[in-house]
């Protein structure tokens with residue numbers, strides 16, 4: 039029996055890598071210095087896993103930005119516009135675009151990794167796409183680990199996942215047709231790493247968790263049959279995670295691979311299907327993903343051992359691996375860093391395991407399964423059992439009042455007073471906005487100064503008064519800036535918030551939050567997801583102070599800014615002892631009360647952000663309806679308590695909307711602002727086909743790139759939008775919040791944005 043981990047977090051326990059890469063971008067450190075730090079991060083990761091007795095440790099799970107982007111480099115899948123760049127400059131230009139030294143290239147698209155809050159870079163394909171092999175990264179990391187005495191298993195993304203997650207950038211072909219071109223490059227890759235003496239290669243094909251067409255399934259078969267015929271000693275681990283093999287099982291179980299990995303956290307039921315499958319083979323190794331890579335609760339050893347026992351009845355120990363369910367990329371580093379008297383009470387802490395603790399869980403499970411008499415393992419087992427029992431019975435978790443409120447919710451709680459067309463008229467009167475009204479998504483640059491001042495507040499180095507005065511000043515400056523530049527609906531700037539989810543988590547009951555629980559969201563950007571351990575309630579107002587202060591500074595309408603229930607749920611670590619829908623409704627009630635308080639405080643426009651509604655969608659279509667029903671309902675509970683002339687906005691980013699457009703319409707927000715610029719308004723097709731009735735602000739400016747869009751570019755996008763949508767319903771806004779940007783580029787970009795809206799108004803005026 040072996041213990042194995044599918045991948046380890048790579049930002050560094052103290053976010054060393056994040057900080058170094060950002061310093062490299064600012065030219066504060068050299069490439070050499072950056073590489074030294076990346077090597078340290080990898081080295082520490084390997085040693086931690088080795089010290090925790092993990093037998094099969096990954097390499098090539100490291101990345102300077104994203105593992106799909108790395109795969110683009112490995113396979114030579116580099117879009118034409120980056121061809122003149124080299125090395126790291128090329129790599130980061132692909133990720134973030136580049137606008138300097140006469141060069142002006144846009145970034146590649148970025149989108150959500152399955153149902154997680156991680157974003158990957160979307161591979162771009164053209165009809166005559168060529169691929170070529172570059173194994174530098176894989177080989178370097180393998181050798182580095184080997185020098186430490188660790189024979190790793192390199193991890194790569196498989197060809198079908200790589201192709202399916204990418205996008206055609208030209209019409210007239212399907213990316214799956216590129217399989218014949220990509221397979222020889224993979225073949226070369228396998229041969230080359232085989233020649234180094236690599237024993238196992240982990241090939242990730244998480245698309246096996248999705249509904250695949252016959253054609254896609256056939257492509258999988260073709261691929262792995264091809265690999266099995268290559269003359270190498272190398273053994274292949276096929277890794278699927280985040281859901282069952284489902285309808286792909288019949289195909290997958292017959293694939294000629296050496297190790298077959300199952301996510302038993304997300305899909306425990308598949309174990310019986312596999313063990314009783316006519317094609318089940320005692321020759322193949324089963325890798326049992328029993329330790330959750332997507333959540334932070336301690337493992338239930340009793341349950342995991344039951345699964346393992348089931349397998350030991352059918353397979354000898356040589357053919358069983360104990361594994362993480364997926365990569366630990368989605369988990370924080372180390373619970374030991376958390377100071378218990380602060381944000382996580384001792385009671386809650388005993389229920390938690392982060393990546394480092396999960397390593398021990400995996401190796402302990404292996405010992406318990408192979409040497410049941412082992413004393414150390416048994417005492418860990420008893421502790422585990424006790425903690426799980428404590429959790430089930432704990433009084434911290436239950437709040438009768440909250441449960442009663444949820445039970446008493448009726449249909450009228452998720453219904454605005456009048457229908458949209460009536461509300462629209464009233465809102466037009468109340469708000470008196472021009473055509474193509476301009477607004478932003480909420481946040482303005484979170485500068486180093488702001489973060490440092492907040493850090494000082496937390497350390498007690500500045501008082502609450504000094505901090506509040508500082509935030510008031512930032513807010514006022516931002517209101518004045520928005521007035522000057524000529525935006526129509528203003529925002530307060532969200533300077534008081536560390537993060538749009540964590541900030542609410544910190545103020546709600548039933549949440550715990552960490553000091554160092556960082557998880558990579560994309561590139562160098564990280565989040566600290568709060569932990570929802572108990573029933574959720576709102577003790578007091580959370581945002582009214584800052585929003586009404588901002589409104590007091592100006593005659594223009596200020597948008598109150600809230601995070602929606604589905605997004606708070608989706609971007610937190612959620613309790614697993616009740617349905618997610620119940621937890622979501624609890625959050626929805628808390629947000630509803632906040633919405634009403636904002637309205638009472640005089641805010642005429644309130645935005646309830648739901649950027650995560652799409653990523654919460656189950657991976658398999660058969661589960662969609664149920665999810666969408668409760669998710670949309672939760673949003674409506676949060677947004678329906680207001681008067682007709684209060685304008686409710688929502689905002690979404692990084693999603694494909696086509697397949698859920700009906701549900702987006704059912705949310706019935708008066709205005710939706712959405713990300714569309716990186717995909718050049720392509721996303722609007724869904725809204726057009728569906729004849730989406732309410733107002734829409736299609737993003738005209740990619741805020742994840744420091745490059746400044748020209749007025750002409752923005753106008754072109756708006757022209758496109760006008761071709762597609764009724765112009766009276768169009769708002770003008772960036773793709774998302776501006777928190778990651780600096781002021782200079784923000785100013786220029788918003789100036790151009792307002793100019794283009796004005797020019798559109800003139801154009802329309804001339805037309806009528």
Ligand SMILES: Nc1nc2c(c(=O)[nH]1)N[C@@H](CNc1ccc(C(=O)N[C@@H](CCC(=O)N[C@@H](CCC(=O)N[C@@H](CCC(=O)O)C(=O)O)C(=O)O)C(=O)O)cc1)CN2
Pocket residue numbers: 155484486488489490492493535536537538539540559560562563564565566609649777778
């Ligand atoms: N939860 C969540 N998910 C999301 C998004 C989001 O906004 N939130 N947006 C989408 C894109 N993702 C994003 C995710 C993170 C960030 C982001 O800016 N993250 C910041 C951290 C934000 C934060 O929590 N900041 C804290 C702590 C800041 C900090 O690093 N403080 C320093 C001290 C200050 C300094 O010297 O800089 C320290 O602790 O060492 C604060 O402001 O209080 C980062 O990685 O840098 C942006 C976009 C999708 N998913």
Ligand SMILES: [Zn+2]
Pocket residue numbers: 479649689690691773774775
């Ligand atoms: Zn957004």
